[in-house]
Amino acid sequence: xxxxxxxxxxxxxxxxxxxxxxxxxxxxxxxxxxxxxxxxxxxxxxxxxxxxxxxxxxxxxxxxxxxxxxxxxxxxxxxxxxxxxxxxxxxxxxxxxxxxxxxxxxxxxxxxxxxxxxxxxxxxxxxxxxxxxxxxxxxxxxxxxxxxxxxxxxxxxxxxxxxxxxxxxxxxxxxxxxxxxxxxxxxxxxxxxxxxxxxxxxxxxxxxxxxxxxxxxxxxxxxxxxxxxxxxxxxxxxxxxxxxxxxxxxxxxxxxxxxxxxxxxxxxxxxxxxxxxxxxxxxxxxxxxxxxxxxxxxxxxxxxxxxxxxxxxx
Numbered sequence: 481x482x483x484x485x486x487x488x489x490x491x492x493x494x495x496x497x498x499x500x501x502x503x504x505x506x507x508x509x510x511x512x513x514x515x516x517x518x519x520x521x522x523x524x525x526x527x528x529x530x531x532x533x534x535x536x537x538x539x540x541x542x543x544x545x546x547x548x549x550x551x552x553x554x555x556x557x558x559x560x561x562x563x564x565x566x567x568x569x570x571x572x573x574x575x576x577x578x579x580x581x582x583x584x585x586x587x588x589x590x591x592x593x594x595x596x597x598x599x600x601x602x603x604x605x606x607x608x609x610x611x612x613x614x615x616x617x618x619x620x621x622x623x624x625x626x627x628x629x630x631x632x633x634x635x636x637x638x639x640x641x642x643x644x645x646x647x648x649x650x651x652x653x654x655x656x657x658x659x660x661x662x663x664x665x666x667x668x669x670x671x672x673x674x675x676x677x678x679x680x681x682x683x684x685x686x687x688x689x690x691x692x693x694x695x696x697x698x699x700x701x702x703x704x705x706x707x708x709x710x711x712x713x714x715x716x717x718x719x720x721x722x723x724x725x726x727x728x729x730x731x732x733x734x735x736x737x738x739x740x741x742x743x744x745x746x747x748x749x750x751x752x753x754x755x756x757x758x759x760x761x762x763x764x765x766x767x768x769x770x771x772x773x774x775x776x777x778x779x780x781x782x783x784x785x786x787x788x789x790x791x792x793x794x
Contacts, residue, residue: 510613510617511719512720515615518615519620520567522717527617528622531742534547536650536666537550537649539553539745546563549748550648553647554646554647555626555646556630556646557629559626561625563625565624567621570621571673571677571684572632572633572634575633575635575684576613577604577610579683579684580609580683582603582606582607584599585599586603590602610683613681613683616677616680617714618673618711618714619677621673627651634658635659636662636667636670636690639659650664668701671695671696671698672724673722675694676723702732703725703729703732705738708732713737
């Protein structure tokens with residue numbers, strides 16, 4: 481991974497003088513990047529390259545987004561997405577997207593090739609502010625695909641004690657109540673992301689209950705070295721700080737870019753076998769030259785050869 485510590489004065493900025501750090505009402509969000517795809521590439525290559533761990537389950541994933549599912553994991557739904565990592569908006573895109581008229585009603589520019597109007601996320605992506613919010617890396621976390629899918633756009637909450645929804649993964653999802661409770665290890669990190677997003681973007685509004693919960697999680701679950709390293713790397717790439725992370729990191733002496741060991745978990749052999757079978761069935765284990773070509777590619781190749789043959793005969 482290339483060095484991402486590009487801010488030569490990161491350790492000295494605010495240097496213990498927290499008054500120099502952004503204060504409430506003065507923070508700015510992501511102004512550097514309006515591409516979600518670019519944000520994901522930066523996260524994969526520059527931020528998480530040496531710490532590939534999912535946020536809820538703590539499972540490791542590799543450079544091809546394949547997850548080593550822990551022993552005892554269960555996927556009540558979306559099992560086909562259980563073995564791949566997906567980037568999840570901790571504050572769901574739909575939750576802030578509905579503040580944009582393009583999402584709710586559409587816009588003159590949102591017309592497809594058939595002349596039909598559309599709305600929703602695709603239309604909202606024509607708005608530069610929405611694209612910057614969608615691409616804000618402070619709000620993006622690696623997640624097991626099946627967990628991301630079931631959590632959907634549900635709000636975070638404290639759920640009654642009971643079994644975890646995903647077996648060995650300490651995440652609870654109440655589908656009927658449209659609520660989700662992350663594990664304690666992730667609550668502080670996710671809370672600080674939500675508080676940052678609400679402060680940085682006028683389009684996002686936290687209810688009074690949600691704000692109180694996020695503030696409580698922030699107090700109860702302080703920053704650790706990985707959260708500080710992650711925020712430092714994102715600031716270097718995106719150009720703006722998350723004061724809810726940076727200030728306590730500075731106070732704790734953790735505002736530095738250092739490798740953080742990845743926790744070791746025993747992989748579930750049944751899920752790993754399923755992953756291997758899936759790669760074999762889809763041809764992912766073969767060399768590219770040996771993979772069957774899609775029918776459209778074969779048709780195009782035949783047409784090209786026919787055209788070249790006629791051209792050479794003229």
